[in-house]
Amino acid sequence: MEVYSEKQQITAALDALKAKKLTVGLVPTMGALHEGHLELVKKAFENNDRVVVSIFVNPTQFDNKEDLKKYPRTLDSDLELLKTVSKDAILIYAPSVADVYGDNTVSESFDFDGLEFEMEGRFRDGHFNGVGTIVKRLFEIIKPDNAYFGEKDFQQLQIIKKMVEKHHIPVTIVGCDIHREASGLAMSSRNTRLNPEYKDAAPFIYKTLTTAKNKFGTKSANKVQEWVENQFANHDLLKLEYFIIADTETLKPVKRKSNNKTYRAFIAAYADDIRLIDNIALN
Template identity: 70%
Template sequence: MKIFTEKKQIQKFITQIKRENQTIGFVPTMGALHQGHLSLVQQALINNDVTIVSVFVNPTQFDNAEDLKKYPRTLKKDTALLETLSEKILIYAPSVDDIYEGKTEAQQFSFDGLEHEMEGKFRKGHFDGVGTIVKRLFEIVTPNHAYFGEKDFQQLAIIKKLVEKHSIPVKIIGCKIHRETNGLAMSSRNTRLKPEYKKAAPFIYKTLKTAKVMFGTKSANKVTEWVINQFDAHDLLTLEYFIIADVKTLKTVKRKSNKKNYRAFIAVYADDIRLIDNITLN
């Protein structure tokens, strides 16, 4: 398995791939890989001649310095996991300097308002950081296809908007949320959950599923009120937000329409670990 740590190295390799008219599938990650990541990589392996996985903890998308510091960095373990799928996967694991060239700061982007909803309200500058690193990685790797999980649905929508607005020649493919057997959406953060919070966390998805059923007969406001009450009564989990939004605009729904598609989004604190999830409603 080839591991590249410098963009010059991987770009030289990609130039050769392009000469041979081979397609490139790309899965950008921040490492600490789990089965959710591997499901994205499997899709890339099926649909492309060459699959590249980046492993890079991007400092410009963290609004919390402590969260950045604690984020797990497990390249050796990540490499071993990827090898279980294919030894032909290429890994790009750059340093911060290799990506940012001594100027570690985010560009400013406009995503037509998508960046101001949900996560954007609670994580200042987060999507500027996401846009900066994804655009930079696309410029380095020049993939044909790039794969992102629907767990970060807002991020997926923003990356699609980034590609559209900057005319980047890559097809963005969203993949279904991969869940643990208890329903908890897989996340690198799950490994940091204390046992009692790990046991409590499936309550998030259980609540989302009930909210979906309720949305069939009740208003968005009634469903939201019910969810808030469920978490107010919970001993361990603290709700940051629950929002029912239009899938296209990500704006909170005021009145349901049969002509629109909706999704419920949630962010919850389990002790100091922030967990997000979402579910399609119709």
């Protein structure tokens, strides 16, 4: 397994692979890898000869500097985990901030046709400009044929698809199913920071989503939202930040259900100071 810390190094290695007509898949991560990331890598191997896993905690997508500071950095254990998938067909790009941004660690400004202003965009100022900046730079460095993203960050997935479309970037974006712990809790690097009491409480998020999905079959979006808000209001440990039922294309909250549209329910909640997000397809 080759680990590259400089873009010139990995670009040279990838140029040699592409000269042999080998296809390349990219799985962008911020490290602290778990089974959910491994599923993305396995998916990438279904359609590509080689897979690049980027491991980079991107400073421009954190609106909360404390969150950036606390984000786990576990490169050695990440590499051991990736070896369980492949010891010789994965290339690791683990750059420094300077290698990615030079002397100017700032985000580009993007227009995602309004997708950036919904849900996470309302609560995390500048977050999607940071996401767009790092993903676009990774695409420019790696030049992958395909790139893989988990549906846990569904809004991010839609925004990246929009960026690729608007900037005419020659890469196919593949969305992959949410990988869950046995309890139903969506796998996240943040889960490792949950103390036992909050770890036991956190599966309530997915349980609430699945019940909301059932209710959406017979009740209005407003009624389902009221029910979810009441569930969290009565919970001792978890604090709801938002629950929204949205059109999957526009990400705008649904006002009246239509048989011609698909919907998802999105949720963000705090377990102590740790922010957890999840979503579920409704139809």
